[in-house]
Amino acid sequence: MEKYEISLVGVGGQGILTAAELLAKCAMLDGHNVRVGEIHGMAQRGGIVQSSVRIGKDVYGPIISEGMADLIIGFEPVEAMRGLSFASEKTIVLLNEHIVYPTVVSMGKAKYPDMDYIKSSIKKFTSKLYSFNAMDLALEAGAAITMNLVLLGAAFKIGNIGLNKESMESIITSTFPERFKKTNLKAFNLGYDYFK
Numbered sequence: 001m002e003k004y005e006i007s008l009v010g011v012g013g014q015g016i017l018t019a020a021e022l023l024a025k026c027a028m029l030d031g032h033n034v035r036v037g038e039i040h041g042m043a044q045r046g047g048i049v050q051s052s053v054r055i056g057k058d059v060y061g062p063i064i065s066e067g068m069a070d071l072i073i074g075f076e077p078v079e080a081m082r083g084l085s086f087a088s089e090k091t092i093v094l095l096n097e098h099i100v101y102p103t104v105v106s107m108g109k110a111k112y113p114d115m116d117y118i119k120s121s122i123k124k125f126t127s128k129l130y131s132f133n134a135m136d137l138a139l140e141a142g143a144a145i146t147m148n149l150v151l152l153g154a155a156f157k158i159g160n161i162g163l164n165k166e167s168m169e170s171i172i173t174s175t176f177p178e179r180f181k182k183t184n185l186k187a188f189n190l191g192y193d194y195f196k
Contacts, residue, residue: 003056004162005064006155009083010075011100012047015148019073020051022152022175023161026168027055037062048079055162071159073151075134076100077118087125094155095122098135098147130158130195137190146187153191165192 006023008016020036027034038051052064067088074080074095087093097115104110122129132154138147149172156165172184 003054003059004071004160005055005069005086006053006071006073006159006161007064007069007083007086008049008051008053008073008075009079010049010096011079012049014049014075014100015145016049016051016075019148019152020053022168022171023053023055023163025171025175026163027053029167029171030163032163033057033059035059035062037064048082049075050079050083071155071161073155075148075151077115078102078113081113081118081121084122084125087122089126090128091126092128092130092159093122093126094151094158095119095129095131096134096147096151097131098133130154132194134191137194138187141187141190142183143187146184149184149187150191150194153188154194155191156188157192158195 008020010016017038024034024036032055035054052062064086066085069086069091072083072087072091072093074093077097077099080095101112105112119129119131134147134150137150138144156168169185172188173181176184
């Protein structure tokens, strides 16, 4: 693998930093150089979280340049739109349709854009949009908290990441406590199998 750049965007509490860590561990297990960076504001209170995973021989810093992401994993729809500065026509966007309403929307002081508007905004940057509700599959796996694993599974299927699925399954097995392994692996595989 020459270089592969992944941007993960969403809000605090969605497991973005864990997902980035799992991707980095998987890349290292597969023998790749990897760099991880993160930006988060009030992450524990639902604030913006953006993490980058850069994989490749000549990758030295953790920051993805504008328009250079190969894959954007949008954990939350509006935050996926905010992350489009990293997109170009080559970028694959994996969009989770599960909405986390910002406080201003919950208070009635702002309106949340509809999904058609969000998708059309993404398609102005790239036609490579894959969209689904990852929360539905997380609940099917047995725990809402596994939504990040569902998204990772889908990313492995559609993202051309170049990492081994078996390596990621091994990382999931070795990272989480015994009582969570089965549910997390199920979530990952439900995400992987969603896009045919």
